[in-house]
Amino acid sequence: MEDLVERFRQAARAAGATAADDDLDAAGGYLLTRWSEPQRHYHTVAHLTAVLAVVDRHAELAPHPERVRLAAWMHDAVYDPRALGDANERDSAEFAAGLLVTLGVPEEAAAEVARLVGLTAGHATEENDLDGELLCDADLAVLAGDDQAYAAYTAAIRDEYAHVPDDDFRAGRAQVLKALLELPSIYRLAPLREQWEARARANLEREFTSLTD
Template sequence: MTSLGDRWVAAARGAGATAGDADLAAAGEYLLARWSEPQRQYHTVAHLTAVLDVIDEFATLAPGADRVRLAAWLHDAVYDPRALGDTNERDSAEFAEGLLTTLGAPDEVAAEVARLVGLTAGHATNDDDPDGELLCDADLAILASTPDDYAAYTAAIRREYAHVPDEAFRGGRTQVLKALLELPSIYRHAPLRQAWEDRARANLEAELKTLG
């Protein structure tokens, strides 16, 4: 089985990074250390792996699949549950562009990966953005999981926000769920929408009822 580190190096090489193998491997190890930080309960290496697995399974839907893979690695590179608004996504996008530039990726690749990372703030894409659509679909795949896995996900999110009082958390979480349910479609790519949309909406609606 290919290790996560090897998957990072392969994606970086595929996207045009010119740094030596040792530098690429070190960057992958550094990212995995970030994904293993103690404040993370859901946004962990397990989440990264799940997102990458979806991207690999549906890679033919994305013209720039390696850029999407890099964006998956970097979309939560900066993660502080106490941060306000889209600070984490903006900081992760800035970090992504800087890291990839340091690793010898072409400027346009670094900028595009940073753009993709930024999309995960609101999971909103333009109509003609298959790379962005696949990243967002993969990031939201957990919403269409089994009831048990969905319950584990919501429990992990609550642990990440343990510093937030219950009433405030319920209010914020309710806003998030309603925004997702108001989308014309949670998933953009047709195969994912057909497979996951109904189950995701059922999970979201069930959670919303528990928050009421």
Template sequence: MRTHVDRWVLAARGAGASADDTDLAAAGEYLLTRWSEPQRQYHTVAHLTAVLDVIDEFAGLATDPDRVRLAAWLHDAVYDPRALGDANERDSAEFAEGLLATLGVPAATAAEVARLVGLTAGHATGEDDRDGELLCDADLAILASAPDDYAAYTAAIRREYAHVPDDAFRGGRAQVLKALLELPSIYRHPPLRAAWEDRARANLEAELKTLG
């Protein structure tokens, strides 16, 4: 069974990284320390693993699956629950481009991975962006989970924002849910939409009712 670092190294190699295996493995280990930071309750290694698993399962939907895998690794590389707006996504995109450059990933590829990372701020993709669509669909897969898993997800999100008073959290969370529900479709790729869309919308609507 491949370790997380093995998965990182294979994706980096597939995307053209020229660094040696030792440096690639060290970068993977470093990323895992970031995904294990104490302020994270949902945006953890478990979330990273879940996103990677979806990408692997549906890799055939992507134009370049390894770029999508690298974007998954890097999309929450910077995560501060106290950050404002899309600062985490912007900082993660900048971090991604810099890290990949140090590992010898071609500049155009590093820039594309950074672009993909940036999409996770609003999960809105343009026309014919198969890689962006798969990354966003994988990132939002939790929304279509079974009720118990969805409840565990929402509880973890609340713990990440423990510094926010209840009223403010409910208002902010409701805005997030409404924005997702207003998307033409939460999931972009047809097989994922068919499997997940109805369940995700039911979960979001049920949570929205609890927020008052």
């Protein structure tokens, strides 16, 4: 956890944060408590770590990787499985902007991080939005996992929605998968698309079929 807090501090500093190190570390620790909330089974510290790993590995593809890292930290900072629509993403974006400004990040950079967070609601980006593309691709990297990893992911998602009856969950989950499959490409950045697209589509199509047969 200490390593993650340090990485948050470094990303915030790179984005222009002027707060004291202790305040940045406190903010990073607070975010980790959010990522560790009991209602989370997939949207956990493990997911955060996985997204950050992809961003770090492909940071050269984005013009502002520090903003992408901060958006990764913030993109599920607010997570309630009972929330409707894109309320979690909207609330996370608002939370991100407020927290970052409090830490001395310039308003323009904080607003951009909030915009990036909002993109994770539908994972649709505009052309040449390289920062947004990297964040969305990193967030969806799990879809290209092997059979075991993908099964663990879908089981964790079901656990988060344990309050939803099976028929309703299957219908809602099928809608999510359909929207992803209808994207022109699940992954936007060419290196990631070449590496993950085929596998992700096969996983999604298999799950979609299991839900709709």
